Amino acid sequence: MTIAFTGSNGFLGWHTRVLAHSLGEETEAIALGGRFDRVAAIAALERSTMLVHIAGVNRGDEEAVRNGNAEFARQLALALDAAAVKPSTIVFANSIQAGNGTPYGAGKQQAGEILQAAAEKAGSRFIDVKLPNLFGEHGMPFYNSVVATFCHLAANGEPLQVQDDKELLLLHAQTAAEVLLGLHEPEDAQRLATTKLVSEVAALIQATADTYSKGTIPDISGSFERDIFNTYRSFLVGDRLPIALDRKEDARGAFFEVVRSAGGEGQSSFSTTVPGVTRGQHYHRRKIERFTVLSGTAEISMRKLFTDEIVTYRVSGQEPVAVDMPTMWSHEITNTGADKLYTMFWINEIFDPASPDTFPEEV
Known part of the structure; x- marks a missing residue:
């Protein structure tokens, strides 16, 4: 049609x-x-x-x-x-x-x-x-x-x-x-x-902004609250989008919290990516997807649909940040380092194969 x-x-x-x-x-x-x-x-x-x-x-x-x-x-x-x-x-x-x-x-x-x-x-x-x-x-x-x-x-x-x-x-x-x-x-x-x-x-x-400013995903278990959250996030694209995470390191190794959610579903996943390889290249209409590099270096790029507007973030496991993909922006992550890239992903809903809300689109 x-x-x-x-x-x-x-x-x-x-x-x-x-x-x-x-x-x-x-x-x-x-x-x-x-x-x-x-x-x-x-x-x-x-x-x-x-x-x-x-x-x-x-x-x-x-x-x-x-x-x-x-x-x-x-x-x-x-x-x-x-x-x-x-x-x-x-x-x-x-x-x-x-x-x-x-x-x-x-x-x-x-x-x-x-x-x-x-x-x-x-x-x-x-x-x-x-x-x-x-x-x-x-x-x-x-x-x-x-x-x-x-x-x-x-x-x-x-x-x-x-x-x-x-x-x-x-x-x-x-x-x-x-x-x-x-x-x-x-x-x-x-x-x-x-x-x-x-x-x-x-x-x-205001409550959404206050909660999210601390890195916490607000309670988005209701569709109206989710849509308000996604609307608010669209005004953060740029320097305000990445959320700095508190990385602590001692003789045993390093630790940092990846995501806190005030309510609703959530699903986490983990990937390894070899040098030079790109993952993603899709967009979502409603779901929230968080990228956090645990180890290695990468570039996260995103493009607003039907435009040439591309935003790129250079990220690493040494200075971890959480980047929540804005809805209706195609996005990807590329391993720019010489070592294997370790990335954690979090999505605000349990994956449903009948309604994946994931649509292929190159950045």
Whole structure:
């Protein structure tokens, strides 16, 4: 199956492309707004089995927000009408705010009506997914969600201030992507969400940051807590990601603690790697994987999916650090020394062959 996306470079678009990649599906990108190319859009639609419309306008003056969302839908409708072969399914990433009387709600409602009419004319199945507030890895602080803002502030050691302590219906972006691609029913977008007060979200993120700053994995036995933890960790990529471990050495040898977990499952493993050999070259959508070199020297490299952004850490058993792989980054470890490399791995869940959450991808 080939899936055409609008908004593929945005927050939800990137998460949905990750899911499509993990499922082995091909993707096509359709630009809208000022970059709309009718001929290119028609060609992309004719190659696609499914269209997922994610692009939207949620910032700007009232007229721009209201009319921008409707204009995106009109551009898609024109391309659909001209396409000789239509996608069999059209999915709209709508909002629970549709029709709530705000400019954004009015624009999303109108966009849904335009796209539904175009789907009916094309003979395509139309799926209207009303999404709640979304959060997840690599959200933009002060833009995408209060979760991203709080994670950014906590990662930088700044205070988390609650100005409007209202209830939020929160859904992780990977779960939203699963709904958009049909792994869940459309109504599950709200059933799978979690209701929290803004103050509760702030307290959880602060507690997560405080616990993790000491090298301890917080209690991530619940899926919401795990998703918050992974979201927070995405703001640490760079110099703050490695966690220095306390290595003690005496006449008997050396000792250091590799991992502490405040709750939930866990599975440890151990490997040896001969000089020059690379292990890994995969990514995870949700699981946390910790690399710790016990003896030898190595390079740990990781790349954010769909980008050329590569981060590399040089590590050794003499100065041990724990490096927790960020979700949706491909990663690898290479023995750069002359001796055999000894590495310990820890994952936050018992390995399930039916759902391994491990997808091949070179760094």
